[in-house]
Amino acid sequence: MIGKHRRELSVAAAYLLVLGLLGLFAPQFFGPKPLVDFAVRNASVLVAASGMTLVILARQIDISVGSQASVCAVVAGLLARSGLPMPMVGAGTLLAGAGLGAVNGWLVAGLGLPSIVVTLAMLVILRESLRYLREGEFVRGLPSDFQWFGMGQGTGQWLVVGIALGVFAAMAWGMRYLSAGRAVYATGSDPEAARLAGIRPRLVTFEVFVAMGALTGLYALLNVVQLPAVDPNTGKGMEMQVIAAAVVGGAAVSGGRGTLIGTLIGVLLLGTINPALVFLGLSAQWEKAIQGGIILLAVASDGLTRGSK
Amino acid sequence: MASVPAPSPSIRLEPAQAILLVLLAAEVALFSAIGTNFLTLGNGFEVLRLSVEIGLLAVALTPVIVSGGIDLSVGSLMGLSAVIFGTFWRDFGLTIALAAPMTLAVGALAGGLNGLLITRLRIPPLIVTLGSFSLFRGLAEGMTGGVDNFTHFPAAFLFLGQGYLPGDIPSQLPIFLAVAAGFWVLLHRSTVGRSLFAIGFSPEGARYAGLPVDRRVGLVYVLSGAISSLAAVIYVAHLGQAKADAGTGYELLAITAVVLGGTSIFGGRGSIMGTLLGLLAIAVLQNGLRLADLPAELAGVLTGALLLLAIGLDHRAGRSPGRTHAATTTLPDDEVMIVKNAQVAVICASILAAGLIVGGTNVYLVGSLRDKGPTATMSPASRTLPSPSLEPRPEARQLTIAMMPKSKGNAYFIACRKGAEDAARERNIKLIWDGPTDPDPAKQNDIVDTWITRGVDAIAVAVENREGISSVLRKARAKGIKVVTWDADADPDARDLFVNQATPRGIAEALMDNTARVLGGKGEFAIITASLTAANMIAWQKEIEIRRASKYPDIKLAELRPCDDLQKKAFDETNTLLASNPNIKVIMAICTPAVPGAAEAIKQSGRTDVKVVGLGLPNDNKPYVHEGITDTVILWNTADLGYLAVLTAQAVVEGKLKAGDPKFEAGHLGVVTLEGDNVLLGKPFAFTKENIDKFDF
Structure with a gap:
């Protein structure tokens, strides 16, 4: 059991260490307000990182999610401004994401192109098209029911966290107990064996990309409802963040190995570093170095313990 | 499973390379038709100069990817190397001749760290270099606080990045060619190269065949680190400054060039020649679009589309067996997709045809716009007007003013652009508006360089990077182009006037x-x-x-x-x-x-x-x-700033305004005062509850 979840445990240990440091030197981090902020801030990241875990489990990668999120954010803003009711806006945003994911999925599963190249191209294409069309202008003049789904900050915050946790729990349960979830593991472990077992690996791969797109749409939605105007750069650069969270949490880029619980711990750990540095009074200039160091340490410790066996 | 593919002989072109050659030819044909001063020797060398840094990274990445790995940290390592180089030179007082090799050694060491983690701990290269991608950039920012900027390098060193050898050859070009040749020999003419192909093709097989897999893999990362540092040194000489943000985003451009060149992302197949062609295809595309006054975003979109097209055309079943491959290449129910030469030819022909159609419609558009008279030609959307040098107008020659924001996609500059377009419409000026689309501080230089080649009457720049851009602005002035800075200033001798909205x-x-x-x-x-x-x-x-x-x-x-x-x-x-x-x-x-x-x-x-x-x-x-x-x-009023910048540039070109004049009649802004060589827009304005509703931008 311990051997099987070694990575999850070593990352959890690192997380507890950071929490311990915070408890010693900056106990105000554990106040109600910072904790709520932390939960709201990382809710959307958890959603996207869960999607990325699926993609990585299926032996693929999607580096276009940041650009997808920007497109979805602008779509959400424009739909809301056109006067659609909020549930329709949400559905439209998720659909837009799923559509973008389907393009990736078709290129990867349908045409058999390598996902890293396909999504690298999509990253650039989507980002540049969006910039050309919007020139970075905020989507303003949104209706009052846009922010926090029109429910006010208190309820809205819990709704954002609740949706994210609900989606995460459903996915974690499904990956373990549903045949669809096992099919993703099977496809990622050995596509040929999966096919012989009656699974259609190409279809699974396609569906994984569509799910990633829809979850990216949800990521964008959960982000933009926190603010009254939509930033067209929403999600820029988040691909690195969610890929890092997934791999730090133990998802193997060779596919078929990893859990969503591990991803949750990865999100928690990486999400804590930034506020922790502020609370500990450390300068922003070392933040990237510390982040990179922690990623390398987490994966290296895994490699070391595995090597010593 | 087939035998290890032979190293690609230089004479026989692989399909990927053939596709790229056709593509390059199509690009050249298209841009010769719609670009201004595209097909000149000077522009050819300029394209090469601007691709040296990314080219070095791409060449060094080729063996990495051939061996089945990836290195995402090269761009960040450039930032770290630039800062270390600056520290060696300025703070430790080393000579350039000593600081440069030591920087290369540090780069090799950093690459060695990647290699060590990958080979010893068996961590996938993607993850290791994702971590060092953050780590190297973070160390560079940490060492300098992001703020420290090493400048005032000796002229002899700057010559390496900015000078010309006899025959107008950019001085960094021979270095690049030497490195490329070295890597070509390493990859295609040495036992090391052969073993890299074998390792990329099947690492286990290579191990059983007795190859020193770890040592070979370690070597390519060490080399990639050292070459990243070399690229950083050249970059510093090119820009005249060393800062932590050097090379931001270069890793993706370099990987794009490598993959476009037909190197399989799964390893086992690829060539230096292909990488060079891929690099050229991207560089020519960027340069040509700029010379045709098309927006920079189009270059990104087309590069992405090219990548998809090239990889799609090049995709052949069963070429990428191995350990950690994407599901699709081994997906059993894949139909065998063999792209035949005839299909390649058809697709290339259609690209060419599409290009010609675009070119043709441009020519048509130009004609129809000219018929409609001057008012229809003012908007910068109609960017396809012939340049004044090609089509001298019998009456007053229309001025071409190229204007650059600090970056595109920033709401602040949209407002400036509106004012600039108003001024252009009012004064019958052809306005080219383009700027960097990413945070790369070298991009502004690239764009100004291309504008010099294109030939414009005036350049108006919102300077992102004072130390970096001044050298290229001086070059523009030496070629008779008037230079105005706005929003932020360059060195005083690098421009005619500065439109100063606020210091x-x-x-x-x-x-x-x-x-x-x-x-x-x-x-x-x-x-x-x-x-x-x-x-x-x-x-x-x-x-x-x-x-x-x-x-x-x-x-x-x-x-x-x-x-x-x-x-x-x-x-x-x-x-x-x-x-x-x-x-x-x-x-x-x-x-x-x-x-x-x-x-x-x-x-x-x-x-x-x-x-x-x-x-x-x-x-x-x-x-x-x-x-x-x-x-x-x-x-301040951003629209007025854009408006004033265009009018100032026009007045300077027409000889109606020079430094030292007391005031200047600026269209609907009325009389604007000058202070020395600064045109003053006025003090920054404080928007508060009382007055903010009076403004709409």
Whole structure:
């Protein structure tokens, strides 16, 4: 059991260490307000990182999610401004994401192109098209029911966290107990064996990309409802963040190995570093170095313990 | 499973290379038709000069990818190497001749760290280099605080990046060619290269065949590290400065060039020749689009499309067996997709045809627009007008003014652009508006260089990077192009006039004075900045600190946090600041998206004792100003700034305005005063509750 979840445990240990440091030197981090902020801030990241875990489990990668999120954010803003009711806006945003994911999925599963190249191209294409069309202008003049789904900050915050946790729990349960979830593991472990077992690996791969797109749409939605105007750069650069969270949490880029619980711990750990540095009074200039160091340490410790066996 | 593919002989072209050659030919044909001064020797060399740094990375990445690996850290390592090189030279007092090899050694060491983690600990290269991607850039930022900028390198060293050898050959070109040749020999003419193909094809097989897999793999990462450092040294010479943001985003461009060149991302197949062709295809595309006055975003979109097209055409079943491959290449129910030569030819022909159609419609469009008379030709959307040099107009020659914002995709510059377009329409000027689309500080230089080749009457630049851009602006002036700077200045001898909306000092004093007023002369505040390395932010922060230290010693700067120019990140950072330090009473937001982001965080936290003072657009901030969360927003009339910059450039070209003139009649702005070589727009304006509704931008 311990051997099987070694990575999850070593990352959890690192997380507890950071929490311990915070408890010693900056106990105000554990106040109600910072904790709520932390939960709201990382809710959307958890959603996207869960999607990325699926993609990585299926032996693929999607580096276009940041650009997808920007497109979805602008779509959400424009739909809301056109006067659609909020549930329709949400559905439209998720659909837009799923559509973008389907393009990736078709290129990867349908045409058999390598996902890293396909999504690298999509990253650039989507980002540049969006910039050309919007020139970075905020989507303003949104209706009052846009922010926090029109429910006010208190309820809205819990709704954002609740949706994210609900989606995460459903996915974690499904990956373990549903045949669809096992099919993703099977496809990622050995596509040929999966096919012989009656699974259609190409279809699974396609569906994984569509799910990633829809979850990216949800990521964008959960982000933009926190603010009254939509930033067209929403999600820029988040691909690195969610890929890092997934791999730090133990998802193997060779596919078929990893859990969503591990991803949750990865999100928690990486999400804590930034506020922790502020609370500990450390300068922003070392933040990237510390982040990179922690990623390398987490994966290296895994490699070391595995090597010593 | 087939045998290890033979190293690609240089004579026989692989399909990928054939496709690229056709593509290059199509690009050249197209841009010769629609670009200005595209097909000239000088432009050819300029394209090569601008591709040297990315080319070095791409060449070094080719063996990495051939061996089945990837190195995402090369761009970040360039930043780290630039900073280390600067430190060796300036702080340790080493000569350039000593500092450069030592920097290369550090780069090799950093590459060795990647190699060690990959080979010893068996961690996938993607993850290792994802970590070192953050680590190297972070170390560079940490060592310099993002702020420190090493400049004033000796001229002999700058020659390496900016000079010309006899025959107008850019001086860094021979170095690049030597490195490329070296890698060609290594990969295609040596046992090491052969073993790399074998390792990429099947690492286990290579191991059983007795190859020293770990040593070979380690070597390619060491080489990639050393070459990244070499690229950094050349980059420093090219730009004249060494800063932590060198090479930002270069890794993706380099990987794109490698993959476009037919190297399989799964390893086992690839060639240096292909990489060079891929690099050229991208560089020519960028350069040609600029010379055809098409927007920079199109280059990105087309590069992405090219990548998809090339990889799609090149895709052949069963070419990428091995360990960690994407499911699809081994998906059993894949139909065998063999792209036949005939299909390649058909697709290439259709690309060519599409290109010709685009070119043809452009020519047609130009003709039809000209028929409609001058008013129809003013908008910068109709970018396909013939340049004045090709089509001299019998009556007054239409001026071409090329105008560059600090970056595209920033709301602040949209407002400037509107004013600039008004001026162009009013004065019958052809306005080219283009700028960098990514945070690469070298991009502005590239664009100015291309404009020099294209031939314009005047260049108006909002300078991102003073030390970096001045050399290329001097070059423009030497070629008879008038240069005006706006928004932020270059070195005084690098431009004719500066359209000064507010100096960094003026902005900083307005921000600090208003902050002090809100604080009542005592207390703590925090700054939310765009990034730790952006040149304008650094200038403002410096002036803010000077003002604070001299006039408000009782006020303390508690924190400085970057928000990556994102509203959401500014919002999150403000939340953290409010919770971590209750003494902070003012958030000073000095980049456009941060002002509403910070205000929203304060609003949601319910803290009525904290205010925002910011530098931003009135429309973004009206609600917060009215609610009393944002106390003051500092800015000038951005549309007027764009308008004035165009009129100034026109007057300079027509010889009606020069430094030292007392005043200048600027269209609907009325009479504008000059102070020396600065055209003054006026003081920065403070938008408050009382006046903000009068403005709409």
